[in-house]
Amino acid sequence: MATETKFSLRTCAAILVTIAFFAFQMYIALVQQFAPMFQSPLHLVFALTLLFLYYPADHGYRKKVKKAAEAAGQTPDPALLNKYSWMNWIDLLAFAGIGFLLWYVLTQNVRLNEFVLGVDEVFPMDQAAMAVTILLLLVAVYRTLGGILAGFITVFIIFAWVSPYLPGIFHTNAKPYAQFIEEFTAGMTMTESGVFGTPLLTSANTLFYFIVFGAFFSTIGGGQLLIDMGMKVSNKSSGGPAKAAVLSSGLMGMISGSAVANVATTGVMTIPMMKKIGYEPEEAGAVEAVASTGGQIMPPIMGVGAFIMAEMLGVNYMSIAASAIIPAVAYYFAVFVLVDKIAAKRASRLDATADASIRVDRAILPRLYLLIPAILLVVWIIRGFSLMRAGMVGIFTCLICDAINYFVNKKDFLNLRQLWDCCIDGAKQAAAIAIPTAACGIIINVVTQQTSLATNLSSLIRSLDTSYLFLALAIAMVGCMILGMALPTVAAYLVGVILFVPCIQPILLKTGMAPATANLCANMFVFYYGIMAQITPPVCVASYTAAGIAGADAMKTGLKGFTFAMVGFLVPFVFVYNPPLLLHGTWQEIVISVLQLAIGTYFLALMVAGFFKNELNWLERTLLFAAALSLIAPEMISSIVGAVVGVAVLFLSTRRAKGASA
DSSP states (O other), X not given: OOOOOTTOHHHHHHHHHHHHHHHHHHHHHHTOOOOHHHHHHHHHHHHHHHHHHHSOTTHHHXXXXXXXXXXXXXXXXXXXXTTTGGGGHHHHHHHHHHHHHHHHHHHSHHHHHHOOTXXXXXXXXXXXXXXXXXXXXXHHHHHHHOHHHHHHHHHHHHHHHHGGGOOGGGOOOOOOHHHHHHHHHHHHHTSTTSTTSHHHHHIIIIIHHHHHHHHHHHHTTHHHXXXXXXXXXXXXXXXXXXXXXXHHHHHHHHHHOOHHHHHHHHHHHHHHHHHHTTOOHHHHHHHHHHHHHGGGGSSSSOOHHHHHHHHHHTSOHHHHHHHTHHHHHHHHHHHHHHHHHHHHHTXXXXXXXXXXXXXXXXXXXXXXXXXXXXXXXXXXXHTTOOHHHHHHHHHHHHHHHHHHHHHHHSOOOOOHHHHHHHXXXXXXXXXXXXXXXHHHHHHHHIXXXXXXXXXXXXXXXXXXXXXGHHHHHHHHHHHHHHHHHHSOHHHHHHHHHHHTHHHHHHHHHHTTOOHHHHHHHHHHXXXXXXXXXXXXXXXXXXXXXXXHHHTOOHHHHHHHHHHHTHHHHHHHHHHHHOGGGGTOSOHHHHHHHHHHHHHHHHHHHHHHHTBSSSBOOHHHHHHHHHHHHHHHSSOHHHHHHHHHHHHHHHHHHHHHHHHHHO
């Protein structure tokens, strides 16, 4: 952008593209859908165009100049801002490439929808479209998500070419060059196994509408209402601000499904209050990060990966959400107990003069109607309507609630500018999700179609006996967490599904687990650890965001968050060994499993907090940890032993506390 004029050419183009993007998405939601190999490419074209408009070539440099000027309390120097404006000529090439891709999709639509690999011919034009698509995706990923994901995808593209020369599980049988080029082109952009596969189609059919719904819901005040409800409920309890962070982030996470967004939204209010009543900055940041991260595993609206999981498993989304309820509640129960005991532990150091009350400026009851969009959204999902239609109902209900707000309260009516800002924000967020989703299709195709990596890795672990299930799970856990540190949640889940689910699932089947249950357990396992990586050092984005708000050391906050979320790291192992926790079992099995998990979770939270009636010594904490592990194990005998040991520790702690107070 050479200038900052309000109606620059780039701004006008962004407005027109956003209108066209919304018109396209509304058409497929309200009128009819197109064939997948037409609908997905068009969705990607709109997303690419928006991102290149909003993230020009010199975007990163201009952002640094503005940030430096703000820190110095000065106005950015126009000469400095425009220093690299010549780089925007690169964008002209990008827009030319997008134009070529649009022309290709429109003119070759019939052939692409009927294309059969090995039967139909691949032309040079197809190869050019494939190369342009991949190059545009790599540049877009680099500008919006940084070099890590772009580099990661590049490594897999190179791997597809060099795998015939690599040893071990990385080896793939060589093919004639012409055949390889044909299969690579067809797999990437001419069939639904690559860039235009299920993940991108899910972005077009589902994620767009839920992201736009989230933008509208927050703008009409629904997001603030959820935050206020969490604060109001926990106002008078011990450690109220910390519990407010847990409740508010959990409620907000049901809608947003973004850890960093939750931290930025609720953390600016809860973190200062936690510090005010005695929490250390690292503790306050860690509590907020852990609570916000849990939003992506909390039904009814989980992280975007859950929608893709439903599509890839071929099941109703509500069944995924229902299966996630018990582990998610256990996660938040552990965090709630933890903050309560930390507050009690810090009681002696609290500032008696500090005002620890939580102020909610507006009454809750008159605003409860703002929850109607979220409630209707969930009701439509439960009733079995398509996620696309449920999202549309949510969006239109937001507009109706806003009109009610105007006529009832005579204020806060969204004007056209605010509605437009909602559309802009929703379109930008949807585009930002579509790009990594499409880019991961490259990795999926390389791993499953172009090379033998997925098959080789699966065969290696499949050869293990069922006694090696823990080893296979541990390998998958480490792999998913490494992916989650480097990639967005949806990307980490997609890559994890391709690399690790085929490794875990066969061993689960060997244990006698039903195929549907084994598939769900393996997918949910990968999904959880991709999310938990956001609070796992050394790369823990949610914790770093919270540390910035708290004024705390980033690494110490990350380590605290990792410790506080220990239940989240153990629960995936628990539901793999004990599927009734995912509601796959008889009601008796489910009840027993829930009781075991609840007691074990309580003991684990006490161990992490280091406090019950008084501070626990290292031996008591060790015994509680052992008791917790014994309880959450599926065997009844170990659970009984764990319960006895844990109760004994708490009994002794209570007696010691009474003796000290006597």
